[in-house]
Amino acid sequence: SSRLASCPPKLSGHDPYGSAWRLQDDLAGRIPLDSNHIFQVYSILKSTFFKKIPNQRTVATTCKQLFVSTHNYEFFSLLRDLPGEARYFLTKRISSTRSTMGNLPESISRYSSEYHYLFHILHSFDQSSNKADAEHLLALPNAARRFLELYTYAKLPMGRSSKVEKRAELLFGAEKANRILKVLHHFSHLESVERLMTNTNAVADIEGAVSLLMESLKADNDHYQALLAAVQ
Secondary structure, eight states, X not given: OOEEEEEOOSOOSOOTTOSEEEEETTTTTTSOOOTTTHHHHHHHHHHHHEEEOTTSSOEEESSSEEEEEESOHHHHHHHTTSSSOOEEEEEEEOSXXXXXXXXXXXXXXXXXXXXXXXXXXXXXXXXXXXGGGOTTGGGHHHHHHHHHHHHHHHHOOOOTTOOHHHHHHHHHXXXXXXXXXXXXXXXXXXXXXXXXXXXXXXXXXXXXXXXXXXXXXXXXXHHHHHHHHHHO
8 A cells, every 4th residue: 555654854943852753643553543533633743843933923843853654645635734844755565565665746746635646546557558567556456446435425425324336336337336346346455465466367357447447437528527637
């Protein structure tokens, strides 16, 4: 999975805590940061590490550097509102044992919406001439499933108890919805990396599901064209 990081580098100010502080949203997997907590945590970060200088409009930091690592896109959007200089990075899993860290892609930095980023991943894969070497291949099943959840819920806001399977069936028809979701469900679980690496038909299966999803999305022409314009 990908991990978003906000890193204000070498910020000056009063430093009672040492040279750097780091916050990880899952705290070694013990305390997950969900949507019920993000505003409280954001408020704590802002009040603890950023202080207004009396009689001035500037803000000083209470530590030299602050590193925040999160999987939550909504929380990441809030982090970008913190005062001061910041740099952003993306950690990407490339195998079951290896990850890389690089600059945040422009497709994320340009928008505060997870929805735009997910569409960018799917559209790039759909247009790629070499699907096996696609940059986001390992993330595709989860990205496609998440995009489908957001899209179908926006089109059919049926309540929190509604399932993506039911909404997709109503929008696309039972056969098409099942063909898309069956593949995405199969490869979007914890062992998806191993499945992708050992299943020789995985790329073809995912390509078919993504192609069918994009074909269905194109039928909603105004929505599709607006997404294209937003990510180009």
